[in-house]
Amino acid sequence: MNFRLRAVRALVLLAGFYLMGVVLLAVMAVLDWLLVTRLLTARAAWLEGMVLAVTVLLAVAIVRGMFVFLRAGRLGPVPHAVAVTSQDQPELWEQVRAAAKEIGERPPDELYLVAEVNAGVAEQSRLLGLLPGRRRMLLGLPLLAGVTVPQLRAVFAHEFGHYANLDTRLGGVTMRGRTAVLHTVDVFSQGSTPLHHTIGALYLGYARMFLRTSQSVARHQERAADQVAARHAGRDATAAALRALPVLESAHTHYLQTYAEIGKPLGALPPVGEVHGGFLRLLAARQGERLAALAAGQRPPRPHPYDSHPPTAERIALIEKLPGDERADGSPDAPPALTLLRDPGRVFTALEARTLPAEATRLRRMSWDDLVMARAVVDAEGWSRPLQLAVARALRSEAQGTDETAPARRGAPAQKDDAGLPGLEEVLDAFDRGLLWMAVADRIPKPPQAARLVGLSARNFIRPKVFDGLAGMVHLRLAEAGHAAPDIAWSGRPGLALPEEWEKAMDDALDAAVADTPDTTPLRTLLASTDRVSP
Incomplete structure (x- = not known):
């Protein structure tokens, strides 16, 4: 089965996820009508009232799920992030806009720095992405601290590549549908009544079938975005960025557990700006194999059974099969991506203020x-x-x-x-x-x-x-x-x-x-x- 047929099948199942709510409401309405008009007598008015009450509660749960499903693509507030405007950081915005223009995509309307080794572009989608909307980019400050400018361009190209492949447009809808499905199931699982859990179990079973069916589509999307990144940012830079990400994630986890939280038993914090900024010190002291050794000492996370990302080694192998080019790669001689930021210390301090809980502001600071x-x-x-x-x-x-x-x-x-x-x-x-x-x-x-x-x-x-x-x-x-x-x-x-x-x-x-x-x-x-x- 080719990609388009798989995408169409996943799209049909996605529509079925929403229609399941309509069908459940219709079935309950028919059952209530039969119970009230045919099966229950006038003496069983109390039973009629109980049946109607249960039906109303179930209907409320289903309608809530349908509403959540349709609103899953909405962009909400980002409380633990620092908003960055083009006036604040013109060099960083220039790289973002250049990558979008190179690929032929709209740049994001908003850019936020977060405390994760990650990057992503989300869209204020309507009808699960069939209609375009406002775009927002989330960019990890630890990621900027650990990659070079060419590698960062490859990351940008990959993210815009999710929107650029015309032959995978249905796949893009499916990807956003996966997010909506997971969000809907999560809402049901957090319900406080047995009825919510009962309806949630039905949606969960359907969701598993949809996620299994759409996984190949989602992974095709990731490989296609990798190809876009290699084509526009360079093969070597793209492969280097993929190699750097798991190493940086392990190093950042080690930093948070070993250094950022070192004062937890003392009721103390590192100096202002150093809760996240100290990661720069670790990266400066550990380079190359010494940095990669941190990943070797940690147990890799168990892959999610419905993970949309293919194994990193597989993605790198596919990229390295592409013809080479003369563009800058991700070698250590390339300028660090953090040089794109003006006054990085101020940015780390601002991110620290947005990510620390309110009670942390009362803790003492120590060198x-x-x-x-x-x-x-x-x-x-x-x-x-x-x-x-x-x-x-x-x-x-x-x-x-x-x-x-x-x-x-x-x-x-x-x-x-x-x-x-x-x-x-x-x-x-x-x-x-x-x-x-x-x-x-x-x-x-x-x-x-x-x-x-x-x-x-x-x-x-x-x-x-x-x-x-x-x-x-x-x-x-x-x-x-x-x-x-x-x-x-x-x-x-x-x-x-x-x-x-x-x-x-x-x-x-x-x-x-x-x-x-x-x-x-x-x-x-x-x-x-x-x-x-x-x-």
């Missing part, structure tokens, strides 16, 4: 170094606390002459454990007296499944927790003494920079301290060497 240091201290306290509590309970048990191997009694008052937690030397002394594997390990929290382990298996399970607890106490000691400095480590992970002798020998010393036969001498030697050095 990156202060954030790293404060977060490292909080993390170290979290690592060390279970070990300190376990040692405190073991020492108390030893002093009272009770069974040292008995786990702490459940429900014991927390304030007794919190008071007078042992310091690093006390913990090491307890290890030297043989309490680690006799009493301390059993008092460190563990899941019920691990509680049944015995012998070497039990030790190997709990050993990393003891190691982390001891490492946390060491970090706290070094930080309090001024021997540890914050390390933002844009090319790695933020944490503490320790003295050189600690960086070389700390892991070996900790391993010795948590061995089956604990030896705290290497760790004590390191502590003594540091204590002799004034901060």
Whole structure:
């Protein structure tokens, strides 16, 4: 079956999605008429009223769904974005308009910058796109930060390419229809009554059939837009843009989780403009393979069964089969796309103000170094606390002459454990007296499944927790003494920079301290060497 036949079939099913509401309303009207006029007697007036009430509720749900379906293409407000006019950013608008003109399409009427690695053009469609309307472009600021100008032109050409293929115009209607179908089903799924869910189940079943049928059309649209981009922006630039997108998405996810949210446990934020602007620092520190390594360390998202995009590798392979050209590619020597923005710092600050929730405005701002240091201290306290509590309970048990191997009694008052937690030397002394594997390990929290382990298996399970607890106490000691400095480590992970002798020998010393036969001498030697050095 060729593309046009598939598009026509999908279009017929799309019309059926709307007509299903009309049919359901007609069927309910006929059933009500039969019940009232033929089946129910005058004595069953209460039943007649119940049937009519249920019918009205169902009809309201269906009509609402039909209304939502027709309005799915409307352009609503964009609360988490920064509107950009041609007066604000003339160079960026010039690139957008040039790409639209090159392809023979209307440029967007509005341009918004968003905090995503993405770009898209939406239209105020009428009749699911059969009648043209106002256009809006959403452009991710992190995308601008990570691609070059030639790659950005390829992205623009791809987006306008969705509207430019005359032979796939029906496919464009189908694409907008897929959005309308998903939006309608989502409205039904959010209904608060069983009747909404009942009608929603009917629409959901039909929607699945439509999405399966139209998926090939949607993917054909993506491949066609890729061809338009390669033809107008260059084969190499288009392929480079496709390679860059998943890498940037992984890097941006890593940045948000590791850096932008680093102050979350502290109730603090990075400096003004750096919540999103800090991503530039990560990109500057990680380039090429080091940037791509972030994607290798993350589990790729599971593809949606009805995803309209073909696999990226497949799209790149098709583009690379095209003849080469002499246009600029996406090499690192090309100018960064962010150079198209005037005063990028101001733009990052404006986007931050639009994306942060209202309560975030009351949070304190801290420098990156202060954030790293404060977060490292909080993390170290979290690592060390279970070990300190376990040692405190073991020492108390030893002093009272009770069974040292008995786990702490459940429900014991927390304030007794919190008071007078042992310091690093006390913990090491307890290890030297043989309490680690006799009493301390059993008092460190563990899941019920691990509680049944015995012998070497039990030790190997709990050993990393003891190691982390001891490492946390060491970090706290070094930080309090001024021997540890914050390390933002844009090319790695933020944490503490320790003295050189600690960086070389700390892991070996900790391993010795948590061995089956604990030896705290290497760790004590390191502590003594540091204590002799004034901060």
